[in-house]
Amino acid sequence: MPADDAGVVKQIHRYRHVTWRWQDVMGVRRTPSGRGAETDPSRTYRLWVRSLWHRRAVRALQRASHPPHHSAWLCIHRHEGRWNDPNPPFYGGLQMDLGFQRTYGRRLLQRKGTADHWTPLEQIWVAERAHRSGRGFYPWPNTARACGLI
Numbered sequence: 001m002p003a004d005d006a007g008v009v010k011q012i013h014r015y016r017h018v019t020w021r022w023q024d025v026m027g028v029r030r031t032p033s034g035r036g037a038e039t040d041p042s043r044t045y046r047l048w049v050r051s052l053w054h055r056r057a058v059r060a061l062q063r064a065s066h067p068p069h070h071s072a073w074l075c076i077h078r079h080e081g082r083w084n085d086p087n088p089p090f091y092g093g094l095q096m097d098l099g100f101q102r103t104y105g106r107r108l109l110q111r112k113g114t115a116d117h118w119t120p121l122e123q124i125w126v127a128e129r130a131h132r133s134g135r136g137f138y139p140w141p142n143t144a145r146a147c148g149l150i
Helices: 003-026 043-064 071-078 098-104 106-112 120-135 141-146
Strands: none
Touching: 003 043, 003 120, 071 120, 071 141, 098 106, 098 120, 106 120
């Protein structure tokens, strides 16, 4: 494979990594991937695959940047701690305990540590996963009530 084609494959891997990272954060299934770009001799095909993964990465980031209930999570945050609050037993801007983090943010907890090391968007998506699981806003009973959510 020529050097410039190796660069295209490297870009494909990067875009795929970005796509999968945001899909993991959002708690959605990863987009499947094959090895065609590495094995197919066609440069045109590699460029097409790069373009495809680039579009997917952009869409994943756009979707991740606009979580459902975003304003509700920001209201809860205003009544809770700083986004980087490291004080146990509750961590981060939505004051998540370790059990909550293990249940709804396992990959982030393993990769980055407690919620005070996560970005605000990552914390919001972990809370959103709990909300989608049927818990709603009830893990934050007082602040959710103050925000008019329960």
